Amino acid sequence: MDNMNVSESIIAWRWLIEAMASFKEVDLFLLCDVMEAAPELPDGLGKNTREIVALRCLEQLSSVNEIASDVPSAQGLKVGFDLSESCEDVLQRIVEDTSGRILRISRMELSRWDIQPFVAHKRACMPKCALEQLKDAILDGTHPYADFLRDKGHLATSLEDANLMGDSNHDSVTTRPCFTGTDVQNEVNPDILIPEKRNKPLGENHHDRAILPTKRDRSGSAREAMACNVHEDCNGELNSELQHTNAKRLKQYESSGSQFVEQNQFPLHGNEALEDSSGRDAPVTTRELPENELATMGESRVLENGFDDECNKNNDDHSNKDMVQTPCNSPVMPKINSGDEANQPLSVDEANVVSNHFAQLGGAFEPVEQNSVALHGKEPTKDSSKLEVQVPVEEPKLTEDDCTVSNRSQPITGDEIYKNQSENFYDAPSLMQDATRDDTHQNLSVDGTNNASDPSTEPIGVPSHGTVDKIPTKESKRIRERDFPFQERNPMSNDRYQQNIIAGEAKENTNDCGEEEMPCDIDGYRNEMVDVDKKKLEFLQAQCTVGRDSLIVDWTEKYLCMKCNKAGSLLVCSTNNCQLVIHEKCGGSLAKFDDKGNFYCPFCAYSLAIMEYIEAKKRSSVANKELAAFILMGSKRYPKESARSLIEEINHSPGGNADENVLRKNLENEHLGAREKNEGNLVELSVNEEDDQQCQKIKVDQAEISAQHNNNDSNRGGCHGSEGEREGGEKMAGECPSARTEGQQNEVPHNASGRNSDVNLVNEGKSNTGIQRKLLKDQDIYTKKRSVTENHDSSGDDSENDDHESNISDYCILFRKRKKPRSDPATPQKRRKKVPWTTEEEQKLKEGVQKFPDEKNMWKKILEFGDSVFMEGRTAIDLKDKWRNMCKGMSK
DNA sequence: CTAGGGGTAGAA
């Protein structure tokens, strides 16, 4: 730029910086070097340029922040930024907030800031860079020398070619506000950007870039390095790859405004990934374009290839290193994001880039010494001298006209250049609006009914260009949502999909069943939601890819079904920001309408269904706990032993889920305390623990329960004797001596031994049929619960007791599957009345012992054997005890 | 499921 006058040089530098800043893939490093090499820009221009660069830095931080968002602790409240703040101020704030530790700031720390919305907003509002505006002016014919420049630069041809290139190579007319790789191809004079060595694969480029030395290391070489800038290697392969992925990225960009999607799409890990990425790494270059195309700027070219001499020297070996490597749309995740550890501090490069840049911006921040920077990853292996920045050494021959990027038909003159550009860029609302990526809408007009939108009603960033569609309400809303995602953060937006995906993946990696209160199946459904989000994202991407119009396709604008890509009566998903527009028939059965008639696309419908399920599950869980608490609170009569066994059973419950675990804790707390209080208390309600251990091992199958239920019903006519359940048709009579002998109990016969079916039947026949039926059911579920029954205060208040029992049964369904209810030991009233053994019984017992010595179920067999002799209340246990006593007596 | 130890409560 030596041949330029000062103003021309400044403009050239500014163009360069802005253009470079517009490339997300342009290393910030490089950008800062260029800034460093640039002359001091006038306040107006310098400020604007710094703003662009600051935005670029924030985007970089934002991309890091995206990862940090996965950190659970980072998912809390974030510090947002006033959208009216400038990028520079925000960046400054972040730097200051880190007390200069930005070099060491971890992603965790970074996650405190909610940078993304701010960046998205700024990006949405950020006008095109000067070069692009110039190009547009030429293409639009608004440039006074449009024809000449277009012809000379073959801009039209370039554009056409670009359009002909296929689905994806449309970045030159994309809505993306920044330059894309192909933008540059069109914008930048190729003559000045064709290094000698361009065919060298870029495989190592990322690698090399990832270990770039800090600026300090390159001190003294900055300007030297500037002499060899960039825009390297690009081959057909890359271009093809680029095209292939372009549409996806466009869509993604539209929704996320960040590199986030790219991260998701192409998760890279470590060097390998970086190297692998080289294959699809399409560097920013003009090489792909014919020179005549690349001569777009004609005489007004900003960059000259005059630097080649110097550059070539360096490029011999390093032409592929330290270059701007990827076009904006490269799917390759920026290296800054290649790490997965959210807590990983920013790399040296990342940090220094930010800090260095900021030092340039405001001088308020001094880069930290290289040595003080925690290095991770690879040590810098490239000498600083190898960091070469190609900078035009030949001044572009700027003319006033060339510099004009105005819609005016009259050329501006003289010093208006600055003013004009400044105004155009940042001061003129219309231009700013035009310059936003929403100009895509111009290309997406669906029909002629779309009138120019009223600028007064359009939000900032929403196209007000004359050719922009008059977008229907919903469409406008979408635009606003898209352009201002921070304003209308939509839970179902693509952003959220991606967040969900990331969050879900992070969750999968960390804790599949981490939530204490939610069972794993809910986590499973959450994962499923993540999957849905993924699928939706994939679907959207696929639709973008196969879309006939490879430009950004807002299907709501196109009025085409996203499924069949045909017009017709379309349904728009009612979920905010869901971009799905489909025919009703294309929605399939999953598509649904809510009560209000709102349509939900299959993805959202499924997600909603899952959310409803999870909510219902939560409510169920809460209700369950409340019920348990209610029962326990009201069960002072609950025996300590029962509580203990209950707890034990829960502890051993194989099917115990999180809810039960929570309840178990409650039980333990309550009953361990209550035990003391209830010590020795009489209880009316008891649960037989006789078979606790067995019960713990038994999972009552529902079918089995049902079978038992039927069997019991038929066999015992509602007798709740548990023995019968265990032993099928075993004789039930006589097992409830108390019932028989006392003849006072038992309206509720689910008595422990349950053997006096006769009485039970009689009693049941008397009353409580309905209750008994319910009790039957309950008891079938936890089969052998010794009842409460026998004495029940002898009050005969069956109903109350039954209800209580019923409640307990309901409760116990969850935890207890008792096989054999028993009477409570602590209840004297429940103790059977002693029934003295008769000599006949003793004799029969002796016979039985002799007849069934050491046999299994010996006592039961003896009981059956002496059924006619033994009192009906006798149990096998009674026999055993009696025999023991008899033995003792004999031994004496 | 049995065996055995041990506790409890009611009757004698």
Place this chain on the structure above:
DNA sequence: TTCTACCCCTAG
């Protein structure tokens, strides 16, 4: 107090 029936618990 003792006896005895009933009951609980545990180990195998």
